[in-house]
Amino acid sequence: MDLRFTSQEDAFRAEVRAFIQKEMPPAIANAMTIQEGSDPEIWGQVRALRKKLAVKGWIGMSWPKEYGGMGASLVMQAVFKEEMAYWRCPGIDPQAYQLGPAIIIHGSEEQKKKYLGATLRAEITWCQGFSEPNAGSDLASLQTRAVKDGDDFLITGQKIWTSYAHVADSIHLLARSDPEAPKHRGISYFLFPTNLKGITIKPIRQMDNGHGFNEVYFENVRVPKSALFGELNRGWYVATTTLDFERSNIAGSAGTRRNLDDLIAFCKSNPVGRRALANPIMRNRAADLAIKIEVARMMAYKVLSIQSAGKVPNMEASIAKLFSSDMSAEVQSFAIELLGMVGAIDTGSKYAPMNGQVCRGYLRTGCKVGGGSPEIQRNVIAQRGLGMPR
Numbered sequence: 037m038d039l040r041f042t043s044q045e046d047a048f049r050a051e052v053r054a055f056i057q058k059e060m061p062p063a064i065a066n067a068m069t070i071q072e073g074s075d076p077e078i079w080g081q082v083r084a085l086r087k088k089l090a091v092k093g094w095i096g097m098s099w100p101k102e103y104g105g106m107g108a109s110l111v112m113q114a115v116f117k118e119e120m121a122y123w124r125c126p127g128i129d130p131q132a133y134q135l136g137p138a139i140i141i142h143g144s145e146e147q148k149k150k151y152l153g154a155t156l157r158a159e160i161t162w163c164q165g166f167s168e169p170n171a172g173s174d175l176a177s178l179q180t181r182a183v184k185d186g187d188d189f190l191i192t193g194q195k196i197w198t199s200y201a202h203v204a205d206s207i208h209l210l211a212r213s214d215p216e217a218p219k220h221r222g223i224s225y226f227l228f229p230t231n232l233k234g235i236t237i238k239p240i241r242q243m244d245n246g247h248g249f250n251e252v253y254f255e256n257v258r259v260p261k262s263a264l265f266g267e268l269n270r271g272w273y274v275a276t277t278t279l280d281f282e283r284s285n286i287a288g289s290a291g292t293r294r295n296l297d298d299l300i301a302f303c304k305s306n307p308v309g310r311r312a313l314a315n316p317i318m319r320n321r322a323a324d325l326a327i328k329i330e331v332a333r334m335m336a337y338k339v340l341s342i343q344s345a346g347k348v349p350n351m352e353a354s355i356a357k358l359f360s361s362d363m364s365a366e367v368q369s370f371a372i373e374l375l376g377m378v379g380a381i382d383t384g385s386k387y388a389p390m391n392g393q394v395c396r397g398y399l400r401t402g403c404k405v406g407g408g409s410p411e412i413q414r415n416v417i418a419q420r421g422l423g424m425p426r
């Protein structure tokens with residue numbers, strides 16, 4: 037087994053790093069603690085940065101060349117994501133990675149023409165309308181309705197936890213189109229703009245006071261037949277393609293590595309931190325976390341190698357996701373324990389360590405639910421991986 041990157045991949049990593057260091061406004065890196073999207077000025081800078089990344093061709097790196105992508109390997113894409121995550125560069129719409137390739141596979145010619153180029157040029161920001169108040173882990177129980185009305189559909193219902201809906205131009209949404217069919221077989225998938233009549237977007241304030249999520253209400257929202265993504269009532273199967281396109285969790289371990297690096301650097305430069313690190317138990321824990329971050333990276337590379345061989349990861353993706361999200365939460369808890377009351381000082385105070393990241397990071401440890409909760413990952417590992425009964 038040779039885990040080294042090729043010289044071409046190393047050179048690309050250096051190019052991405054140099055780009056970020058030159059082009060990313062410092063305010064954006066610091067603003068990650070305030071959550072992007074909620075501050076119009078910062079969001080404007082994020083959009084401008086996305087346009088520059090688009091010019092480099094890095095938004096649809098792994099898309100086939102005929103669709104405007106670079107046809108780059110998944111490894112090159114992973115190198116890119118690792119650098120972006122490590123430097124906290126929010127330059128890519130995460131949906132571009134997931135939805136774009138799904139449109140290439142399942143989209144109509146009209147949808148490909150309308151959305152692929154615009155996504156690649158960073159002209160569209162997407163949001164994902166999947167979860168509902170009573171349909172999260174059990175997504176197929178969703179109740180938002182799509183009722184045929186002549187050549188159109190009327191969408192009525194509610195979505196929740198919709199990240200970036202407040203800044204998105206378009207939504208990809210699942211709705212129940214046949215209430216009589218078994219639950220997975222009566223769902224259709226739609227692509228449409230977020231400014232249609234009948235759509236109301238309400239912010240959800242997180243306990244760290246950030247605004248990344250929304251509730252989105254649909255009241256008889258009229259969408260044309262051309263908004264249907266894939267076949268009628270077969271939306272579930274198209275949605276699994278969308279979700280399959282981001283499973284390695286490469287970015288997760290790179291982001292956590294950055295959090296630990298920043299924490300240690302802060303501790304070395306600060307009397308409170310130096311005192312905390314003088315405690316051998318704390319030093320041992322920091323070392324354990326550094327090991328876990330390396331393990332998480334190797335797990336992500338394993339998933340990547342399965343994907344690169346054209347296979348679909350299964351238990352491996354769940355193991356990587358579960359391990360890396362638990363480890364990320366552990367780093368946040370460790371930071372709070374290490375710095376004590378100083379760690380609890382929030383953004384906005386000149387005394388806040390790392391611009392409040394310790395405090396905000398700890399308040400966000402619940403984020404490990406996103407993309408599939410720990411219990412659901414354990415179910416996948418037990419049932420699909422170990423062949424245990426449901």
Ligand SMILES: Cc1cc2nc3c(=O)[nH]c(=O)nc-3n(C[C@H](O)[C@H](O)[C@H](O)COP(=O)(O)OP(=O)(O)OC[C@H]3O[C@@H](n4cnc5c(N)ncnc54)[C@H](O)[C@@H]3O)c2cc1C
Nearest residue numbers: 164165166167172173197198199403405406407409411412
């Ligand atoms: C950071 C973040 C971003 C998100 N962004 C989006 C987005 O853009 N669009 C979108 O549609 N959704 C989004 N979500 C929502 C996310 O997909 C859901 O939170 C997730 O699917 C869990 O659903 P739920 O919140 O309804 O919890 P539930 O499914 O109600 O789960 C509640 C608890 O019960 C446990 N549980 C549920 N079922 C089982 C079971 N069968 N066995 C054992 N335990 C079980 C869960 O593990 C969890 O602990 C986001 C969530 C987060 C945290």
